[in-house]
Amino acid sequence: MSRALILVGGTVMGSGLLYVQAAQRLGLRPITLSDDPSRYDTFGAKDVTTVRVDTDDLDALIGECSRLRETYQIAGITAALDSVYATVGKLCRHFDLPGPNPEAIEQCCDKYTQRQLLAASGVPIPEYRLATNAAEVEASAEEIGLPVIIKPAAGSGSVGVRLCRTAREVAEHTNNILGGQHRGGHAPRILVEEFAHGGPAYGVDTMGDEVVGISTGHCCPPPHFVYRDATYPAALNNEEHERSIIDISLSSLRALGLGWGPVGIEVQWTERGPVIIEVNPRLHGSPTPQMVHLAYGVDLITEHIKLAIGEELDLRKRRSQTAAARYLVADRDGTLDWIAGESEAAAIPGVAEVKFYVQPKALIIRKGDYRDCLGHVIAASSSLPRAEAILQCAVDLIRWSITSQEHS
Structure with a gap:
């Protein structure tokens, strides 16, 4: 009976295929459980079993895993998305497998509860308020003082997150959230937060209770928070x-x-020093895992899987390089006519990866979040200036054309 790794749900920024490949290198059969497998980059991958199942239905997942156990030895169950990670924890408990604490994951995924727990422990965070309607949002923004960040109390990938500098912008974005997320008769919960700024933004990657590394990155101009570049490790x-x-x-x-x-x-x-903007109970999305591997020789995805199947972690750094990434961000809405330069950019020495997330003829509608990215490029070298120079040469070779909708 072959050993299998169950992957529940979708992935963050295309890391699903990396999980599949890492599982296969460990001698495991990857099996993906998803409500729509065709949406993710694992669909159609070689030697991967895909099963359609409602990932919000714990009983259905238990039933599917029980059925799979008749054919496979389930070595572990995991996921890359925080939205299903609490469910993964419950599945692991049911089948007596190593896994995350589902209660802790649920608390963390509720951004308001996360804020409360961090504040109660004295962890520095931005000032915040919880609101459930437009009047409460307006009052909270006035109390905190403009500009403020307005965002849903649940979600990831900067979806629905906006910097509002005026009362009018506060009202407009609040209406967008209330109108777009009103489900089942329940109004969405909204967080109103102080705009914490003044210095660099950092991404911290941990495994267990250990900090693996720290990156730095820059976003496109406000009001949205779409990353345009990242460097690993941060030049501290x-x-x-x-x-x-x-x-x-x-x-x-x-x-x-x-x-x-x-x-x-x-x-x-x-x-006032570092403040926590957000804690996500999962790996940062691609290309962060690739950058950590290039910089340190540590494969976070492999180590995550090893943890899920009960093996010991090995987070020892085996190399010291600098990895730099650039996100290819759409500059307008419309139809993607073509995107080119992938092979030319990838051929430059020092370029580690060139990946496009979209295909020609795709409809591009910018959302002000991770979905605005068309792809990424990663370069690595022994120094930051050299890595950045290689990256720029590669990015200069990539071109695309988007025909605006009003002209199509």
Whole structure:
């Protein structure tokens, strides 16, 4: 009976195929459970079993896993998306497999509860309020002081997150959230937050209770928060700053009960030092895992799977390089006529990966979140200036054309 790894749900920024490939390298049969397998990059992959099942239905998932156990030895169950990760924890408990604490995951995925737990433990966070209607949002924004961040209390990938500088922008974005997320007669919960800024933004990657590394990145201009580039590791010349970021990250894990598995933490440096913007109970999406591997020789996805099947972690750094990535962000709405330059860019020495997320004739409608990205390019070298120079040469070779809808 062959050993199998169950992957529940979709993936973050195309990391699903990386999970499949890592599982296969470990001698495991990947089996994906999804409500619509064709939506994800694992669909059609070689030697992968795909099963359609409602991933919101725990009983259905238990039934499907029980059926699969008649054919396979289930070595582990995991996921890349935080939206199903609590369910994964419940499945692991049911089948007596290693897995995350589902209660901790659920608390973390509720951004308001996350804020409460962090604040109760003294972890620095932006000032915040919870609102359920337009009047409460308006009052909260006035109390905190403009500009403010308005976002849903649930979700990921910067979906629905916007910087609002005026009362009019607050009202408009609040109406967008209320109109777009009103489901089943229940109004969405909205977070109103202080705009924490003043210094670099950092991404912290942890596994278990250990900080693996720290990256830095820049977003496209506000009001949205779409990343345009990232560097791994962050160029932290101040040891005190690095220690502060590590300390605040580990404090967050303890406050949220996240001592098992991968966590991606967003930290913003401000006038009062580092503050936690968000804690995600999962790996950061692609290309972060690839960048960690290039920079340190640590394969976070493989280590996550090893943890899920009960094997020991190995987070030892085997190399010291700098990896730099650029996201290819759509500059307008319309139809993608063509996108080119992939093979030419990939042929440049030092370029590690060129990946397009979309195909020609795709309809591009910018949302102000991760879905605005058309692809990414990663380069690696022994120094940051060299990696950035290689990256720029590669990006300069990539071209695309989007025909605006009004002209189509």
